[in-house]
Amino acid sequence: MATLALPETDVSRAELWVQNSWRPVFAKLRAEDPVNWCPESFFGPYWSITRYDDIVAVEGDPATFSSSWEHGGIVIFDMQDTGVQLRMFIAMDDPEHGEKRKAIAPAVTPTTLGALAGLIRERTAEILDALPEGEVFDWVHTVSIPLTTAMVATLFDFPWEERHKLPGWSDWAARIDVGPDPVLNAEREKHVFEMAARFRKLFDERKAQPPKPDLLSMMAHSDSYAEMDEQRFIGAIALLLVGGNDTTRNSMSGLIERINQFPDAWAAVNADPKRLAEGAATETIRLQTPIAHMRRTATRDIEFRGKQIRKGDKVVMWYNSANRDEAVFPDGDRWDPERENSRRHLSFGYGIHRCLGARLAELQLTTLIDEMAKRDMEVKLAGEPVRLPSCFTHGLEHLPVTMSRRHG
Numbered sequence: 001m002a003t004l005a006l007p008e009t010d011v012s013r014a015e016l017w018v019q020n021s022w023r024p025v026f027a028k029l030r031a032e033d034p035v036n037w038c039p040e041s042f043f044g045p046y047w048s049i050t051r052y053d054d055i056v057a058v059e060g061d062p063a064t065f066s067s068s069w070e071h072g073g074i075v076i077f078d079m080q081d082t083g084v085q086l087r088m089f090i091a092m093d094d095p096e097h098g099e100k101r102k103a104i105a106p107a108v109t110p111t112t113l114g115a116l117a118g119l120i121r122e123r124t125a126e127i128l129d130a131l132p133e134g135e136v137f138d139w140v141h142t143v144s145i146p147l148t149t150a151m152v153a154t155l156f157d158f159p160w161e162e163r164h165k166l167p168g169w170s171d172w173a174a175r176i177d178v179g180p181d182p183v184l185n186a187e188r189e190k191h192v193f194e195m196a197a198r199f200r201k202l203f204d205e206r207k208a209q210p211p212k213p214d215l216l217s218m219m220a221h222s223d224s225y226a227e228m229d230e231q232r233f234i235g236a237i238a239l240l241l242v243g244g245n246d247t248t249r250n251s252m253s254g255l256i257e258r259i260n261q262f263p264d265a266w267a268a269v270n271a272d273p274k275r276l277a278e279g280a281a282t283e284t285i286r287l288q289t290p291i292a293h294m295r296r297t298a299t300r301d302i303e304f305r306g307k308q309i310r311k312g313d314k315v316v317m318w319y320n321s322a323n324r325d326e327a328v329f330p331d332g333d334r335w336d337p338e339r340e341n342s343r344r345h346l347s348f349g350y351g352i353h354r355c356l357g358a359r360l361a362e363l364q365l366t367t368l369i370d371e372m373a374k375r376d377m378e379v380k381l382a383g384e385p386v387r388l389p390s391c392f393t394h395g396l397e398h399l400p401v402t403m404s405r406r407h408g
């Protein structure tokens with residue numbers, strides 16, 4: 001079997017992501033060495049899993065492939081290397097993971113989401129109606145960030161007038177590239193501890209009040225969140241903030257790139273959003289893959305697809321690659337709102353850790369598409385997108401566009 005060599009085999013390199021040049025490298029890995037050992041990188045040695053079925057197999061065996069922060073956690077960067085370890089339930093194994101997940105699951109049931117749907121539509125409409133016509137503006141900062149921030153503030157019942165603080169905290173918590181750099185690491189800690197202090201105060205207030213349906217109140221009144229050390233508390237908040245913020249935001253930005261790349265498909269969605277808005281949202285999430293990877297750590301030696309993975313090895317699952325696996329998604333780079341198996345994408349992960357906010361994210365994005373179509377909106381790229389230099393949060397910092405609308 002062919003074995004790729006450095007630097008090609010190191011797909012964590014920031015330049016691949018900031019230059020948007022990762023596609024051919026992953027295609028080569030899928031074809032030639034789908035379980036690939038990278039012997040050195042900024043984050044140390046790691047395995048790359050790049051095919052769809054192999055990721056499903058890894059996620060389906062959490063006893064062998066652990067998520068626990070005690071082994072280093074769920075991103076390619078080891079959590080032990082930072083003062084902000086983010087002991088969140090996504091970075092725990094069962095039973096603690098399952099207990100904590102169950103306690104906040106009611107925040108995103110179909111009934112709760114049904115109740116939120118009207119508010120989501122109202123806020124989306126407001127933001128779209130305020131967009132300037134005929135001038136260049138930044139879609140990320142004018143649409144994606146305000147919409148997702150408003151939603152997260154609603155979920156936590158976070159003070160509305162302070163909601164501008166949320167995206168900054170979330171961005172710093174999600175930055176995994178800073179760890180080995182002491183200056184950036186200290187800066188990250190400062191922001192994350194500031195976030196924790198504000199949320200701790202709110203948490204204590206909610207605890208003293210009768211239960212309410214917001215996430216913070218649910219946590220404050222649940223047994224499994226009652227006794228949390230500082231790192232667990234920070235982790236619990238950061239998980240929901242990053243989960244709700246960066247991911248959905250980057251899907252909303254990715255949508256604009258896709259509709260510019262595939263104008264005919266967008267014309268079809270625009271003409272018949274009732275039939276196609278949901279598929280367009282799913283396809284956008286598949287192709288954007290806002291979380292490019294999750295990592296596991298092997299808890300024992302295991303032979304996997306002919307490779308010898310050793311206890312303690314990092315195993316990195318590249319969802320962006322699985323979502324383009326030719327065996328599952330033919331012509332995988334095409335944005336096709338009518339694609340029949342689009343929902344099989346792995347952007348939300350798989351198995352016991354599958355994203356808790358998936359339905360909410362889909363609802364937000366479908367509503368955005370639907371409201372854009374109602375206004376018969378054309379959004380055109382008006383400059384080069386600026387991408388994040390991260391192999392974890394796959395997204396955009398700036399996206400200059402112009403917009404025109406025929407209705408609304």
Ligand code: HEM
Nearest residue numbers: 090243244247248291347348349350353354355356357361
């Ligand atoms: C397009 C938007 C989103 C994407 C792409 C996304 C992606 C992911 C991924 C990849 C995982 C890990 C799955 C695994 O390990 O198998 C995850 C877990 C999680 N997500 Fe999301 N997410 C999104 C939106 C949200 C939202 C809006 C929320 C919160 C309201 C949220 C909350 C969570 C939580 C709590 C977990 C941990 C689940 C567990 O460990 O059991 N996510 N998400």
